[in-house]
Amino acid sequence: MSPISRGFHGRHRDTTADTDRVPPGQYVTTDFPVLSAGPTPHTPLDNWSFSIKQGRDTLKSWSWPELQALPVEDVTVDISCVTHWTKLDTRWQGVSIDTLLSQVEQDARYVLAFCDGGYTTNLPIADVTSGQAWVAFGYDGQPLPAEHGGPARLLVPHLYFWKSAKWVRGLELLAADEPGFWERYGYHNYGDPWREQRYASD
Amino acid sequence: MAGTAVRERLTWRVATVGAMIDETATVRTIELDIPDWMSHRAGQHLDIRLTAEDGYVAERSYSIASTPDEPVAITVERLVDGEVSPYLTEDLRAGDEIEVRGPIGGYFVWPWQDPASPLLLVAGGSGVVPFRSILRHRSDIGNTTPTRLLYSARSLPDVIYRAELDATSDGVQVSYTLTRQQPPGWTGHSGRVNDALLHEVAWPLEQRPLAYICGPTAFVESVAAALVGLGYPGDRVKTERFGGA
Numbered sequence: 001m002s003p004i005s006r007g008f009h010g011r012h013r014d015t016t017a018d019t020d021r022v023p024p025g026q027y028v029t030t031d032f033p034v035l036s037a038g039p040t041p042h043t044p045l046d047n048w049s050f051s052i053k054q055g056r057d058t059l060k061s062w063s064w065p066e067l068q069a070l071p072v073e074d075v076t077v078d079i080s081c082v083t084h085w086t087k088l089d090t091r092w093q094g095v096s097i098d099t100l101l102s103q104v105e106q107d108a109r110y111v112l113a114f115c116d117g118g119y120t121t122n123l124p125i126a127d128v129t130s131g132q133a134w135v136a137f138g139y140d141g142q143p144l145p146a147e148h149g150g151p152a153r154l155l156v157p158h159l160y161f162w163k164s165a166k167w168v169r170g171l172e173l174l175a176a177d178e179p180g181f182w183e184r185y186g187y188h189n190y191g192d193p194w195r196e197q198r199y200a201s202d
Numbered sequence: 203m204a205g206t207a208v209r210e211r212l213t214w215r216v217a218t219v220g221a222m223i224d225e226t227a228t229v230r231t232i233e234l235d236i237p238d239w240m241s242h243r244a245g246q247h248l249d250i251r252l253t254a255e256d257g258y259v260a261e262r263s264y265s266i267a268s269t270p271d272e273p274v275a276i277t278v279e280r281l282v283d284g285e286v287s288p289y290l291t292e293d294l295r296a297g298d299e300i301e302v303r304g305p306i307g308g309y310f311v312w313p314w315q316d317p318a319s320p321l322l323l324v325a326g327g328s329g330v331v332p333f334r335s336i337l338r339h340r341s342d343i344g345n346t347t348p349t350r351l352l353y354s355a356r357s358l359p360d361v362i363y364r365a366e367l368d369a370t371s372d373g374v375q376v377s378y379t380l381t382r383q384q385p386p387g388w389t390g391h392s393g394r395v396n397d398a399l400l401h402e403v404a405w406p407l408e409q410r411p412l413a414y415i416c417g418p419t420a421f422v423e424s425v426a427a428a429l430v431g432l433g434y435p436g437d438r439v440k441t442e443r444f445g446g447a
Contacts, residue, residue: 027260038437200212
């Protein structure tokens with residue numbers, strides 16, 4: 001039983017009529033806060049590619065123009081960061097992970113997203129397929145800004161946003177789960193905001 | 203560093219509010235007596251949960267300002283449109299109970315076992331909070347790692363922990379840059395942290411410095427980019443940003 005915080009009424013609860021869209025412990029922000037562990041990398045698009053790897057093999061790789069030539073989807077989703085903010089109705093443009101995985105033969109159970117700057121995050125393959133995840137390169141109709149993960153980031157809106165890896169460069173297909181960057185530093189392995197899976201023990 | 207992460211169960215604990223210290227006109231340090239608190243590492247943060255009478259809850263994360271050997275303290279800046287920070291800085295009283303869990307975060311911590319690398323700490327506004335924990339801890343354990351703190355504040359009255367920072371010695375150099383207003387006769391730096399200032403303050407690369415940057419997003423972005431421009435490898439620049447309310 002939580003103690004009542006005497007005199008605390010909450011100022012932000014009426015900012016959205018859709019409180020049932022806000023996961024527990026989150027507040028709605030209209031800003032777009034930034035969270036990253038290190039400097040923002042800047043990879044020229046000429047040198048950029050997105051790869052699907054398995055072990056030492058690169059199964060498939062797309063250059064920037066090749067990725068842009070794939071079917072682009074517009075998605076409007078709510079996103080939740082483990083640092084307690086939720087942003088509603090964010091508009092993204094990107095290529096579905098389904099589209100990318102359909103071009104390789106694979107039977108992986110997990111993926112590890114890898115990124116410029118060395119960041120990684122792990123996800124079950126079931127969470128990045130069936131229309132649940134994208135490689136996003138547009139935000140609000142504009143190219144995705146670098147501080148928000150541009151030129152491209154993973155977008156997996158049903159999990160805490162650290163799973164939506166910024167500056168993503170590919171997916172490594174795995175038979176067994178492997179913790180990524182924040183997952184090794186005590187954050188939850190799966191990260192479902194609706195079950196408030198913030199930290200390893202949650 | 204992997205494997206040093208916190209694995210113990212992070213349960214909500216009811217903390218009792220202890221002493222409160224007004225650091226500036228808008229910033230307050232709050233000591234918390236937390237039962238069974240597992241010792242933290244300098245640079246970690248914790249989560250606070252407030253509960254209104256009708257059950258509405260609000261959670262926020264705050265950097266820990268104290269060392270692992272002191273009572274836990276957070277330092278909170280009141281944000282004009284904030285929800286939790288005005289409560290913590292204006293309404294909270296000694297003896298009140300609030301829920302806390304932590305410590306959280308295993309990356310933006312100081313690995314003091316590695317004394318060979320000089321430390322560069324760059325703070326914007328209340329981004330100085332985790333650095334107080336690092337500086338105090340360094341001093342408490344008699345660590346002699348050469349350390350520089352570059353602290354960007356709007357004006358001198360906005361400098362948090364000023365007396366303590368001014369009294370720092372023992373291999374720690376503190377420099378301020380005041381972005382909006384400088385007192386008459388100010389001999390410190392003025393204006394935003396830029397390439398020239400970092401070039402002057404940052405340790406030379408050959409010393410393999412370790413840099414920590416904490417502050418608002420735009421500040422952290424620009425300082426991190428400038429350090430990379432000076433040749434700092436990305437994995438020697440640790441960042442922590444705050445935003446929201």
